[in-house]
Amino acid sequence: MNIKIALAGNPNCGKTTLYNAITGSTEYVGNRPGVTVEEKEAKLKWNKEVIIMDLPGIYSLSPYTSEEVISREYIIEKTPDVILNVVDGSNIERNLYLTTQLIETGIPVVIGLNMMDIVNKSGDVIDISKLEKTLDCPVIPISALKGTGLKEVCEKAVKMAESKKTSNIKIFSNKIENYISQTKELIKDIDFTISKKWFAVKIFENDEEIIKTLNLNNNKKSILDNIISSAEKDFDDDTESIITNERYTFIEKTVASAVKKGSKEKLSFSDKIDKIVTNRIAALPIFAVVMFIVYYISVTSIGSDLTDWANDGVFGDGWHLPFTTEKYNESVENFENAQLKIDTFKSAALENGIDTEAFEEQMEAEEPDISVINEFIEKTKYIKAEPIDNNAFTTAVKEKDFPKINIFVAAAEANEIPADVFKEEIESENPNQEIINSFIADTKDIVSEEVDNFAFVEALEIEEPNPEEFGIWVPGIPVLAESALDSINASEWVKSLVLDGIIGGVGAVLGFVPQILILFFLLAILEDCGYMARIAFILDRIFRKFGLSGKSFIPVIVGTGCGVPGIMASRTIENNNDRRLTIMTTTFIPCGAKLPIIALIAGALFKNAGWVAPSAYFLGIFAIIFSGIVLKRLQAFKGDPAPFVMELPAYHFPAVKGLFIHMWDKGKAFIKKAGTIIFLACAVIWFLQSFNLNLEMVENAEDSMLASLGKIIAPLFKPLGFGNWEASVATVTGLVAKENVVGTFGVLYGVEDVAENGVEYWAMLREAFTPVTAYAFLAFNLLCAPCFAAIGAIRREMASFKWTVFAIIYQTLLAYVAALLINLWGTAIWLNGSFAAPIILTIIIIGFILFIFINSSKKTVPITA
Amino acid sequence: MKTLKDVKSGDNVIVEKISCTGSLKRRIMDMGITKGTNIYVRKLAPLGDPIELTVRGYELSLRKSDAENIIVK
Numbered sequence: 001m002n003i004k005i006a007l008a009g010n011p012n013c014g015k016t017t018l019y020n021a022i023t024g025s026t027e028y029v030g031n032r033p034g035v036t037v038e039e040k041e042a043k044l045k046w047n048k049e050v051i052i053m054d055l056p057g058i059y060s061l062s063p064y065t066s067e068e069v070i071s072r073e074y075i076i077e078k079t080p081d082v083i084l085n086v087v088d089g090s091n092i093e094r095n096l097y098l099t100t101q102l103i104e105t106g107i108p109v110v111i112g113l114n115m116m117d118i119v120n121k122s123g124d125v126i127d128i129s130k131l132e133k134t135l136d137c138p139v140i141p142i143s144a145l146k147g148t149g150l151k152e153v154c155e156k157a158v159k160m161a162e163s164k165k166t167s168n169i170k171i172f173s174n175k176i177e178n179y180i181s182q183t184k185e186l187i188k189d190i191d192f193t194i195s196k197k198w199f200a201v202k203i204f205e206n207d208e209e210i211i212k213t214l215n216l217n218n219n220k221k222s223i224l225d226n227i228i229s230s231a232e233k234d235f236d237d238d239t240e241s242i243i244t245n246e247r248y249t250f251i252e253k254t255v256a257s258a259v260k261k262g263s264k265e266k267l268s269f270s271d272k273i274d275k276i277v278t279n280r281i282a283a284l285p286i287f288a289v290v291m292f293i294v295y296y297i298s299v300t301s302i303g304s305d306l307t308d309w310a311n312d313g314v315f316g317d318g319w320h321l322p323f324t325t326e327k328y329n330e331s332v333e334n335f336e337n338a339q340l341k342i343d344t345f346k347s348a349a350l351e352n353g354i355d356t357e358a359f360e361e362q363m364e365a366e367e368p369d370i371s372v373i374n375e376f377i378e379k380t381k382y383i384k385a386e387p388i389d390n391n392a393f394t395t396a397v398k399e400k401d402f403p404k405i406n407i408f409v410a411a412a413e414a415n416e417i418p419a420d421v422f423k424e425e426i427e428s429e430n431p432n433q434e435i436i437n438s439f440i441a442d443t444k445d446i447v448s449e450e451v452d453n454f455a456f457v458e459a460l461e462i463e464e465p466n467p468e469e470f471g472i473w474v475p476g477i478p479v480l481a482e483s484a485l486d487s488i489n490a491s492e493w494v495k496s497l498v499l500d501g502i503i504g505g506v507g508a509v510l511g512f513v514p515q516i517l518i519l520f521f522l523l524a525i526l527e528d529c530g531y532m533a534r535i536a537f538i539l540d541r542i543f544r545k546f547g548l549s550g551k552s553f554i555p556v557i558v559g560t561g562c563g564v565p566g567i568m569a570s571r572t573i574e575n576n577n578d579r580r581l582t583i584m585t586t587t588f589i590p591c592g593a594k595l596p597i598i599a600l601i602a603g604a605l606f607k608n609a610g611w612v613a614p615s616a617y618f619l620g621i622f623a624i625i626f627s628g629i630v631l632k633r634l635q636a637f638k639g640d641p642a643p644f645v646m647e648l649p650a651y652h653f654p655a656v657k658g659l660f661i662h663m664w665d666k667g668k669a670f671i672k673k674a675g676t677i678i679f680l681a682c683a684v685i686w687f688l689q690s691f692n693l694n695l696e697m698v699e700n701a702e703d704s705m706l707a708s709l710g711k712i713i714a715p716l717f718k719p720l721g722f723g724n725w726e727a728s729v730a731t732v733t734g735l736v737a738k739e740n741v742v743g744t745f746g747v748l749y750g751v752e753d754v755a756e757n758g759v760e761y762w763a764m765l766r767e768a769f770t771p772v773t774a775y776a777f778l779a780f781n782l783l784c785a786p787c788f789a790a791i792g793a794i795r796r797e798m799a800s801f802k803w804t805v806f807a808i809i810y811q812t813l814l815a816y817v818a819a820l821l822i823n824l825w826g827t828a829i830w831l832n833g834s835f836a837a838p839i840i841l842t843i844i845i846i847g848f849i850l851f852i853f854i855n856s857s858k859k860t861v862p863i864t865a
Numbered sequence: 866m867k868t869l870k871d872v873k874s875g876d877n878v879i880v881e882k883i884s885c886t887g888s889l890k891r892r893i894m895d896m897g898i899t900k901g902t903n904i905y906v907r908k909l910a911p912l913g914d915p916i917e918l919t920v921r922g923y924e925l926s927l928r929k930s931d932a933e934n935i936i937v938k
Contacts, residue, residue, distance in 0.1 A: 060895040064888040093921035094897045241883070244894040248902075283911040537926050541912040544928075644915060645892050645931060648924040 003050045003161045005154070006075065008102055009086035010095050011057030012530075012649035014114040018086055018144035019054045020661050022046075022154055044154060053080060059094070061101045063209045075105055079193045081161035082108045084153065086144070089126060090118040090650070092259060096135075096251045103137065103167045106195025108160040111139040112153045117146075118650070123262020130258040136167040145655050166195075171250045176242065179231045180204055186220045204228065205240045270530075270650040277531070283538050290531070291557050298519035298561065304592075306514035315507030318475040320467070331465035338459035340414050344448060345456040347403040348385035349376075377457055385451040390444045397426065397436065411448035412439075418760045438763045478503050493697050496690055497683070505682025505736050505788075510671065512562055512789065517667045519558060519565045524662040528654030533646060540644060546625045547632030548585075549578035549644075555586045556624065560617075563587040563786050567793040577637045583797050584807040585627045587786040589620040593738040597781050599757035600742050604765040605774040612775075616782055623783055623814060630849060631810075633856035681788040685736050701747045706732065720780060720816070721773030721823040731780070737787050772826030776819040783815035817845065869932040874908045874916070878937035885934035897921040898935060 009015040023042035044050035055074060056067035063069055075083075083102050087095040103109050111131075119126060132139045138156050142149035172180065184200040192199055202210040206228060216224065228239050235242045277286055297303065313319030320328060346356050359376035362368040388396070388408045396404035405426065409419045422439040425431040451459075467473050478499055485495050526532045536550035543550050551573045559566025566586040573579040590598065594616075602612035631637055688706040690697055698704045710729035717723050717731075730744040742758045749761040758765075769777065785791065785808045795804040824841060827833030872878050880902045883890050897920050898904065905919040915928045927935075 060891075062891050062895060064891055091921075091923045094923060097895065097897065238886070240891055241894060241899075244891070245899045248897065248899045278908070278911065278917075280909075280911045533926075537910050537915060537917065538912070540928070541910065541914045644926070644928040645889075645896055646926050647896070648917060648926055650924075 003082070003158055004053060004078065004080040005044070005050060005157050005161070006053045006055055006078075006080035006083045006107075007086065008055045008071065008083050008098065009057060010059055010088065010091075010098060012647065013057070013086045013088040013091075013095060014144040015057060015086040016054070017655050017658050018112065018114070018142070018150065019052065020655075020658055021144055021147055022150050023052055046151060046154065047158070050154070050158060052084075053078070058098065060098060063207055069209075075107070076193055080107060082110060082157045084110050084112060084157050086112045086114050088115050089113045089141075090115045090122065090124075092126070093248075093251055093255055096254065097247055099135065100171050100247045100250060101198075103135070103169060104171075104195065104198045104201060106166055106198065108164060108166050109137045110153060110157045110160050111135065111137060112142045112144075112149070113139055114142055114144050116141045117143060122268065125260040125262070127258045127260070131254070134169070134254045134258060136169045172243070172246045173249075175234070176231075176246055179227055182227050183224065186216065186224055187214060190214060201243060204231070205243050206238070207240075268650070270652070273651045274534075274648075278534055278538060287535060287538055290526070291553075294519070294522045294526070295557055295561065298515060298522055298558070298565075300561075303515040303518050303561065306518070307511055310514050311507070311511035312476075313474075314476055315478065315503065315511055316476045318473055318479055320470050321472040321474050325470070328465060328467055328470040331470075335462055335464050337414065338462040340410050341449065341451045341455055341459040343410055344385045344407045345380070345383070345451045345453075345459075347407050348451070349380050349383050351403050352380075352383055354379055354383065373460075377453065377460075380456070381453050383453060385448075387450045388448040390440065390446060393443070393446075394440055397440070407448050408443070408446065412443045412446045415446055417442055417446065421760060421763075435763055442759065442762075477507065493690070496697070497686060500690070501683050501686025502679065505686065506679050512564055513667060513671060515562060516565045516568070517663050519561075519569070520667060521659055521663040523554070523569055524659045525654055528652075528658065528662075530649045530651040533648050536644075536646060537648060544644075546628035547637075548581060548624075548628045549573050549575060552578065552582040555582050556589055559586040559589045559591060561592055563589075563591045563790040564793045566591070567790060567797055570797060577632075580798065580803060580807075581628060581631055581637060583794055584631070584810060585624040587790050587811070588623040588627070588783055590616050590782055591738070591786075593787065594782055596739045596742045596757060597734075597778060600745075600765075601774050601778040603757050603759060604762035605769055605771045612778075616778065619779060619782060619818070623818070627810075627814065630852060633852045635856075636806075676792075682736055685733060689733070701729075701744070707748075717780075719823070720776045720819040721827070722769060722777045722780075724768055726768065727777055731784070734781055735785065735788055735791075737789070738781070741781055770831065772830060773823060775826065776823040779822050780815045780819035783818055784812045785815075786811070821845075867937055869904065869906075869916075869918075869927070869935040869937050870929045872904075872906045872937060874906045877903060877905050879903055880935060881938050882936040883934060884936055885931075889931065889934065893927075893931070893935065896925055897923075898925075904935075904937065 007015055007019055019040070019042075022045055024045045040054040042052055042054075044052055053074070055071045058065070058068045058071050061068060061072045061075075063072075074080075083105070085099050085102050087099060099109070099111065113126065113128070113131075116126075126141075128139050128141060138160065140149055140153040140156055142153050144150070170177065180197065180200050183204045184196055187196060187199055187203070190196075190199075199210060199214070203214065203216075203224060204227065211224075231239055231242065237245070276282060279286075309319060309325075313325065319325045346360075349356055354376075356376070358372055362372045385407065388404055388411070392404070393408040395401075396408065409423060413419050419439065421435055425435045481498055481503055482495065485498060490498075523532075526535075532551065532554075535554065538550065539553055540550035543552050552570070555566045555570045557566075558569045563586055566589075567583050570579050570582040570586065573582055595613075598613050598616050602608055606612050685706070688709060689701050689704050691705055692698050692703050693705055693708060701707060706729055707725060710725035710732065713732075714723045714725045714728045717728055722728075726745060726748040729748060730741045733744040734741040745758055745761060745765070749764050765774070786794075791804070791808060794807050795801070798804050798807065821838065821841065824833070824838035828835045828838050867878075869878065869880075880898055880900055882900065883893055883898070885893075902920060907917040907919055907924065909916055910926075915926045916932060918925045918927065
C-alpha cells in the first residue's frame with residue numbers, strides 16, 4: 001500500500017530543499033499546474049511505496065491566497081496519511097502558527113525542525129522533548145541543506161502514518177473550546193474526510209468558503225450566527241481574530257517553556273548584509289549593479305553566445321566541437337578579405353594593361369605552375385590599386401569604369417552592404433537611377449583598400465580554411481533532418497514542412513532555451529539568498545504608483561532580452577493582479593528580436609537617425625506605465641485588495657542542487673510549450689505560406705494563402721497608414737518570431753538573402769511608406785501581440801485561457817490605437833493632413849480613460865476604521 | 866491614538882488593536898501581529914515606504930498605508 005506524505009510549511013522554511021533532498025529530482029510522477037503554483041509529487045528516495053506531496057509554502061490555512069486555498073483543498077480532498085511539517089527553528093513562533101492548524105486536521109503530524117545550525121549559532125537552545133510533549137507529536141531536528149536527519153524524519157512519518165496516532169493538544173481556552181463544541185454539534189451528521197474539529201473551527205471563524213461547501217440549512221445557519229455573535233460580544237473581537245489570538249497565545253506559552261533564548265544580541269551575518277543592501281543611499285545603486293549583472297550574463301554575454309550557438313549551430317548549419325566555430329569564422333573572413341585584395345589587385349593590373357589570364361588559369365589549376373605566378377608577381381611589381389572612395393566611385397559610375405566599379409562594389413559587399421540589385425541595374429542598358437543613387441548613398445563611408453604588390457603576395461599566401469581542422473564539425477539539426485529526408489526520398493512539401501515550418505519555427509523558439517536556463521539560474525540565486533524580497537522592499541514605492549509591484553521590475557529588465565523569460569520571471573510576484581498586469585505589459589518593452597524591425601525602419605525611412613531606437617524603448621515604457629495606471633482601475637483587476645505584507649527572510653547561501661532543479665523545472669516547462677502550441681502555430685503559418693487557395697504548393701510566398709489573407713486583412717491597417725498587403729503579411733509572420741518581419745518583406749519584395757536590417761529593399765520600402773506610416777508600423781509591431789513563444793509563456797503563466805485572450809486582445813488594441821494616433825497626428829503635423837481626425841480621436845480616448853477613472857472611483861468603498 | 870505608521874525607526878511598541886477587517890486583517894494577524902505583540906521598527910525602505918519590522922523574531926515589511934491600521938502604544 002502506498003503512503004502519502006504531505007510536505008507543509010511556511011515559505012522560506014527550507015521545505016523545497018528538503019523535498020529535493022528526499023526525492024531526487026528525476027523521479028517526478030506528476031507535475032500539474034495550479035493557479036499560481038504547481039503541486040508536485042514524487043516518490044521517496046529510500047522507499048518507493050511512499051509518495052511525497054509538496055504543498056506550496058503557506059503561513060496559514062486561511063482562505064485568502066491561492067496557495068492557501070490549494071493547500072487546504074489538497075488536505076481535505078486527498079487526505080494524506082501524514083503531514084510532514086517543516087518548521088524553521090530560527091523563526092519558531094510564526095512557524096508553529098501553521099502547525100497548530102495542521103494538527104487540528106486530525107491527520108498525524110511529524111515536525112522536521114529545520115535550520116538548527118542557525119539556532120545554535122544564535123545561542124538559543126530548543127528543548128526537543130518538551131516541544132514534543134506540548135505539541136503531542138514527534139519533533140525531529142533536521143538540516144535540509146546538509147542532509148542530516150532526513151531519513152529519520154521520513155521513517156518517523158511513515159511510522160506515524162501506519163499507527164495513525166494524532167495529536168491531542170488543547171490549543172484554545174476553555175471558553176473558546178466551549179463555543180467550538182457548540183459549533184461542532186451543528187455538523188455532527190456530516191461525514192468529513194478530515195477531523196470535524198477543523199471544520200468546526202473554520203465555520204466558527206466564519207470562513208465563507210467552507211460554510212458554502214457544507215450546505216447548512218437555515219436553522220443551523222442562524223444557530224451558527226448566534227454562536228458567533230455571542231462569542232464576538234464575549235471577546236469584543238471578531239471570531240477570526242479571537243482564534244488567531246488564541247493560537248498565538250498557545251504558541252507563546254509553548255515557546256516560553258521549550259526555547260531558551262540566548263543572551264547574545266550581536267548583529268547576525270544576515271543583519272550585516274542587510275545593513276549594506278537596503279542602506280538608504282547604497283540600496284538603489286546596488287540594485288542597479290545586481291540587475292546589470294543578471295542582464296549582462298543572461299542576455300548579453302554568456303546568454304547571447306549560447307543563443308547564437310543554439311540558433312546558428314544546433315538549429316543552423318552546425319557547430320564545431322570544441323566550440324571553435326568563432327575561430328573558424330574568423331579564418332573564413334580572413335580568407336575572404338585576402339580574396340578581395342587579390343581581385344582588387346588584378347583589376348588594377350588589368351587597368352595597367354597587364355594580362356591576368358595566364359595567372360588566373362594557374363590559380364584555379366590543381367597543381368599550379370609556380371613560375372607563371374612568380375612571373376605575374378614580377379610583372380606587377382610597381383602596380384598599386386589606389387583606394388577608391390565614394391566620390392571616386394560616383395565618377396566611375398558616370399564613366400562606366402567597370403574595373404573601378406567592381407573593386408568598390410566588392411569592398412561594399414565585404415562591409416555587408418548588399419549589391420546584387422545595384423549590379424543588375426548598372427549592367428542593364430537603362431539603369432534605374434533611383435537604385436543607383438540609393439546604393440551610392442548607402443556606401444558613402446566605404447573606401448576600398450589600397451593594395452600594392454607586397455599586400456598582394458601576402459594575400460596569395462592565405463589558404464582557404466578547412467572546417468575539419470577546427471575540431472569535429474557537428475552538423476545542425478536542419479542539416480541532419482534534410483539528409484535524413486533525402487535518404488527516404490521525402491517529397492518536396494514534406495521537406496518544406498519539416499525544415500522550414502517545424503524546425504525553422506520551433507527551432508527559433510528552442511534557441512532561447514539556453515538563455516532561459518541561465519536566467520532562471522540567476523533568478524533562483526536571487527530568490528534563494530533572500531535578495532528578491534529586498535528588491536520588492538526597495539522598489540515598492542515607485543512601482544505602486546503605476547499599479548505594479550516592486551517585483552515587476554525584473555520581468556521588464558529581462559524582457560529587453562527576450563519576452564519569454566521576462567514573462568516567466570513574473571512568477572516571483574505573489575499577488576495575482578500584480579502578476580497578471582506584469583505578464584500583460586512585459587512584452588511592450590522591445591525585446592532582442594524586435595531590434596531588427598527597429599533597425600529596418602530607422603535605416604530605411606529615418607536615415608538611421610539616433611532617436612528612433614531610444615524612442616522605441618520609451619514607447620514601451622510609456623505603454624507599461626499607461627497600462628498599469630488604467631488597467632488597475634478595471635473591475636477585473638480589483639478583486640481582493642492586495643496588502644503588501646511580506647516576510648523579509650534571512651539571507652543565506654542557496655543550495656546548489658536546488659538552484660539546478662529550479663532552473664530545469666522552469667526550462668522544461670518552456671520546452672514543453674514549444675512542443676505543443678508553438679509547434680502547431682508554426683505548422684499553420686507554414687501551411688498558409690506555402691500553399692495557395694487551390695492547395696497547390698507555391699514557389700513564392702507572394703502567391704500563397706498567406707498573401708491572400710494579407711490582402712483581406714490589409715484594409716484593417718489602412719487607418720494606421722500601412723494598408724499594403726506586404727506589411728500585413730509581415731506583421732502576421734512576426735507572430736512566429738518578431739525578426740521574421742524583416743525576412744518576410746524580403747520574400748515578398750523578391751529579394752533573397754536579406755540582411756538583418758533588410759537594407760536590400762530599403763528603396764522599395766521608401767516607396768511603400770512615409771516616415772509617419774513607417775513609425776506607425778513600427779509602433780504597432782512593437783506593441784501588438786508578441787510572438788508565439790511569448791504567447792505560450794503568457795498562457796502558461798496566466799494558467800487561464802480567458803486571461804491569455806484578454807492579454808493578447810488588450811496588447812493588440814493598445815498597439816492599434818497607438819499606431820492610429822501616431823499616423824493621424826503625424827500626418828496632420830508633417831504631411832499637411834487634417835487636424836480634425838486626430839483631435840477627435842484623442843478626445844474620445846481621453847474621455848474613455850476618464851470614464852474608467854470616474855467609474856472606478858465610484859465603486860471604491862473607503863475603508864472605515 | 867497612535868498607529869504603527871507614526872512609530873519612528875528604532876522604537877519598540879506593543880500592539881493594541883488592529884482596526885481593519887477582512888483579508889488584510891487576517892493576513893496581518895497570520896503573520897504574527899496580534900494584540901499584545903511586541904514590534905520593533907527596524908527601518909524605512911530607501912524611498913521612505915514600506916517599513917521593516919521585527920515581529921516574533923523575524924523581519925516583516927508593511928506598507929505605511931497598511932501599518933496605519935495597527936494601533937499601538
